[in-house]
Amino acid sequence: MNDQHVSAALQVRPILHTAHTDAYLTILRAAGMQVLSRSDGWTLLQGGSGRLALHRLYDGVFEGQTALGFEVADLEAYAVQARGRAPSGLRVEVGDADHGRAVRVTGRDGLEFTIDQAEQPDVPVTADPAVVVHQLWVSTDVARTAEDLVALGCRKRLTETNGRTIDVDADLGRVLVHVADNGVVAADSALDYDGDLEQVHVALLNAGVRHDVIDESHGRTLKVPKPGTDGDPMWITHEDEDPAGSIRH
Numbered sequence: 001m002n003d004q005h006v007s008a009a010l011q012v013r014p015i016l017h018t019a020h021t022d023a024y025l026t027i028l029r030a031a032g033m034q035v036l037s038r039s040d041g042w043t044l045l046q047g048g049s050g051r052l053a054l055h056r057l058y059d060g061v062f063e064g065q066t067a068l069g070f071e072v073a074d075l076e077a078y079a080v081q082a083r084g085r086a087p088s089g090l091r092v093e094v095g096d097a098d099h100g101r102a103v104r105v106t107g108r109d110g111l112e113f114t115i116d117q118a119e120q121p122d123v124p125v126t127a128d129p130a131v132v133v134h135q136l137w138v139s140t141d142v143a144r145t146a147e148d149l150v151a152l153g154c155r156k157r158l159t160e161t162n163g164r165t166i167d168v169d170a171d172l173g174r175v176l177v178h179v180a181d182n183g184v185v186a187a188d189s190a191l192d193y194d195g196d197l198e199q200v201h202v203a204l205l206n207a208g209v210r211h212d213v214i215d216e217s218h219g220r221t222l223k224v225p226k227p228g229t230d231g232d233p234m235w236i237t238h239e240d241e242d243p244a245g246s247i248r249h
Contacts, residue, residue, distance in 0.1 A: 017064070027204070027227075031200050033128070036121040049129075049173050087148070087151055097116075107145055130194045134191060149168045158243065158246045174192065190234060190237065224236060
């Protein structure tokens with residue numbers, strides 16, 4: 001991999017806000033994720049592809065609320081490339097955020113998020129390589145939002161023929177763009193498991209995590225209630241090689 005590609009490499013890293021960090025760690029470790037670092041109110045986990053952060057609650061956010069997020073190895077180099085590719089209306093700005101310097105993005109549907117300098121914890125990666133972090137961007141314009149993600153460095157992966165979803169790959173991790181049925185833009189997070197999902201099912205049972213097993217048209221899914229919510233689900237999915245009703249790019 002050449003230096004130019006490394007500087008631009010884009011990794012998903014959604015931020016999930018919770019007062020139940022330990023309960024989430026039980027779920028995520030059973031799914032094969034690895035804790036990279038823990039500090040006051042912040043826990044960073046690594047999957048085989050992509051990362052996920054747990055952030056303590058603060059005023060203005062609710063239990064389980066998720067913010068879209070990404071990391072790059074070289075923030076300044078990435079910002080130059082992303083600004084050069086951004087279509088009119090997609091805002092890509094470098095500046096100071098609450099947590100430090102970041103690329104601040106506003107999608108053409110109005111969703112705001114940051115792309116941050118990747119943390120480099122000094123620990124070997126032992127996460128299950130089959131675990132893929134999958135962000136969800138709920139948008140009022142699926143096709144245009146997918147174009148925004150391509151401009152930010154993603155690649156189209158699957159398009160649902162009914163136009164309701166487009167799935168894209170980052171360099172590490174994935175993002176599913178889903179139509180906003182209620183007209184409200186939002187974000188969420190899930191996991192894909194590109195191996196034998198039975199292994200995760202058993203690990204969750206052994207960890208005492210209740211969940212449902214669902215067979216759907218696109219593959220098998222584990223539906224895990226998010227800690228501290230009224231049953232809002234976290235999805236862990238094994239996707240069929242050729243999901244019904246989708247075009248693979």
